[in-house]
Amino acid sequence: MTNTNPGKKDVDSYKIKRTKKIVQQGDCVLMRPVDPKRLPYVARVEKLEADSKNNVKVRVRWYYRPEESLGGRRTFHGAKELFISDHYDWQSARTIEGKCIVHSFKDYKKLENAGDDDYFCRFEYKAATGDFNPDLVAVYCKCEMPYNPDDFMVKCEGCKDWYHPSCLKMTIEDAKNLEQFICSDCPLDDDA
Numbered sequence: 001m002t003n004t005n006p007g008k009k010d011v012d013s014y015k016i017k018r019t020k021k022i023v024q025q026g027d028c029v030l031m032r033p034v035d036p037k038r039l040p041y042v043a044r045v046e047k048l049e050a051d052s053k054n055n056v057k058v059r060v061r062w063y064y065r066p067e068e069s070l071g072g073r074r075t076f077h078g079a080k081e082l083f084i085s086d087h088y089d090w091q092s093a094r095t096i097e098g099k100c101i102v103h104s105f106k107d108y109k110k111l112e113n114a115g116d117d118d119y120f121c122r123f124e125y126k127a128a129t130g131d132f133n134p135d136l137v138a139v140y141c142k143c144e145m146p147y148n149p150d151d152f153m154v155k156c157e158g159c160k161d162w163y164h165p166s167c168l169k170m171t172i173e174d175a176k177n178l179e180q181f182i183c184s185d186c187p188l189d190d191d192a
């Protein structure tokens, strides 16, 4: 009896073709979509394996873009928002075209200049049901929406809630020029 198993072995890293970038376990990568008009897929590399011909395959955990989720993109979703899903696959490492960084929401908000390769994730997404975890998040403003880091908001010095200038019928410029803002629900301080 001969062993016909093609002898897979774990590998530590993979160099992205025509680049100097090295992919390792835990890295977030951009993968070439089948349809070149689409945005690249984003995934986290869980494991790397090579077959006897040294073809590397990666076990990936997919990130979903809001438009790829069952509920679609909502107004509070940031342009660079991703959901970490419960959907895993094996993919050829050759489809990896770049690396990216998926920040926590907290870290992303602190970035001075988010670059093309910076994304953030604040929700886990169940691909089969479309459910999110957490399913409840803090909401702000009169519109009672979760925070979208792409949108400028102004803070009320009274209730400490945050507001979209547009929901206050104000321009962003007006809001930026305010010395302090008190919302219509908060009593005005006469001494101020």
Ligand SMILES: [Zn+2]
Pocket: 140, 141, 142, 143, 144, 145, 163, 164, 167
């Ligand atoms: Zn609002």
Ligand SMILES: [Zn+2]
Pocket: 156, 157, 158, 159, 160, 161, 182, 183, 184, 185, 186
């Ligand atoms: Zn207020």
